[in-house]
Amino acid sequence: MDNFDVKTTAALVAxxxxxxxxxxxxxxxxxxxxxxxxxxxxxxxxxxxSGAIATVPLFVLAFVLDFVEKGVxxxxxxxxxxxxxxxxLLGRRRKPLIALGTALALGAAAGIGxxxxxxxxxxxxxxxxxxxxxxxxxSSIVFGLLHAVTPLYAALxxxxxxxxxxxxxxxxxxxxxxxxxxxxxxxxxxxxxWTVTDMSFEEQTDIIEWQDxxxxxxESSSSSQ
Numbered sequence: 001m002d003n004f005d006v007k008t009t010a011a012l013v014a015x016x017x018x019x020x021x022x023x024x025x026x027x028x029x030x031x032x033x034x035x036x037x038x039x040x041x042x043x044x045x046x047x048x049x050s051g052a053i054a055t056v057p058l059f060v061l062a063f064v065l066d067f068v069e070k071g072v073x074x075x076x077x078x079x080x081x082x083x084x085x086x087x088x089l090l091g092r093r094r095k096p097l098i099a100l101g102t103a104l105a106l107g108a109a110a111g112i113g114x115x116x117x118x119x120x121x122x123x124x125x126x127x128x129x130x131x132x133x134x135x136x137x138x139s140s141i142v143f144g145l146l147h148a149v150t151p152l153y154a155a156l157x158x159x160x161x162x163x164x165x166x167x168x169x170x171x172x173x174x175x176x177x178x179x180x181x182x183x184x185x186x187x188x189x190x191x192x193x194w195t196v197t198d199m200s201f202e203e204q205t206d207i208i209e210w211q212d213x214x215x216x217x218x219e220s221s222s223s224s225q
Contacts, residue, residue: 003091004098012089013105019113026121036120040172047171051179054167058160058184062191065156074152080210081149086192092204094197103189111182118143118161119168119177136165150212160184 020036027036034041069075090099118139126135144158164177171177196204 005089009089009102013109016109016113019117023116023121030125032121032124036116038120038174041174043175047173047175048179051176054180055184077150078153080207082192083196083207084210087196087208090193099190099193103186107182107186110185111178115174115178115181119165120174123165132169140165
């Protein structure tokens, strides 16, 4: 696990990028506007600024969670799950340029693909039928369930999704949550890479060998039956 995993990284970027195609297909099927980008989509300097500013509360929350993590085992599991993924992709040694390139590629793919699908298509379609409140909450729950690495990870993903949905409602421009989502993912991946490459070899090995407690419980219960 010392080398950059090009194949897995390429597969992740391709998988996230494929969500754009999925979003376009569902947009056509459900009749949502502008191929899932929404009628108000505009990649303007104002959208760039708004999206960048909107990352501030997300990074503040991440800082607070990192500060209290030592006393909350569930938060430690969230960090370990993220760090294990980053170690698998980028290896044990610090690679600033490769890490930046990987973060930008994954951030762009996730920001565009996931926001088109969950905000531009799902939230729009639900809002038309049930109203904005139900649309934002429902799409956020689905988003969280699809990111259920651990139970708390799913809850935090749902919270972030709710925030992106709120940004879309307030701005009426999908470019704002796309930029916010993408920039946050870039920052989070780079921070995780810097953190794990500061660890000792033994600490990194512990992260690599870490297993989700919930999965261990399921394996234990299934083996005992």
